[in-house]
Amino acid sequence: MIPQVQDDIKQDFTIETLPSRTFKMNHNNLTIIGTIDEIQAVEQAVFLILNTERYEWLIHSWDYGVELHNLIGKDVEYCIPEIERRVREALLQDDRITAVQNFEFTVNKKKVLTTFTVVSIFGEINAELGVEI
Known part of the structure; x- marks a missing residue:
């Protein structure tokens, strides 16, 4: 005989967004100068994610940051789609970010x-990233 379980979970709840x-x-002198919210907070999160190498710092979860160091020495034809994929994957870990689009690449010797x-x-942010390959 299969046991019967009564589920007392309430179905009338609301999802609250924090x-x-x-x-x-302040990125120039590495100080904290107040607080920010919404689009500015997302812009700062994008900056921090793109400037943190994934798997390098134990303080961050393995979902935080972007993997770019292992692209050094690889062909440009391999690096360009890989940079796009890795940047998109890293930024979409943040639930405030819904899409990463309109990628444009400029190659200058060993830098993309x-x-x-x-x-x-909260809106759109234009961002840029330089990657040495």
């Missing part, structure tokens, strides 16, 4: 400069 308020970093648009629930 604010995205965070501390504002990419510009792209980050679409978030």
Whole structure:
């Protein structure tokens, strides 16, 4: 005989979205200068994710950051689609970001400069990233 379980879970609930308020970093002198929210917080999160190498820092989960160091020495034809995939994968880990699109690449010897648009629930952000290959 299969046991019968009564499920007492309430079905009348609302999903509450937490604010995205965070501390504002001054990237020039590495200080905290107040707080930011919404689009500015997402912009700062994009900056931090793209400047953190994935799997390198134990303080971050393995879902945080972007893998770019192992592209050094690889062919440009391999690196360009791989940069796009890795940047998109890294940024979409943040639930405030809904899409990463409009990638454009400029190759200058051993450096690839990419510009792209980050679409978030608060609006769009234009971002860029330089990768040495």
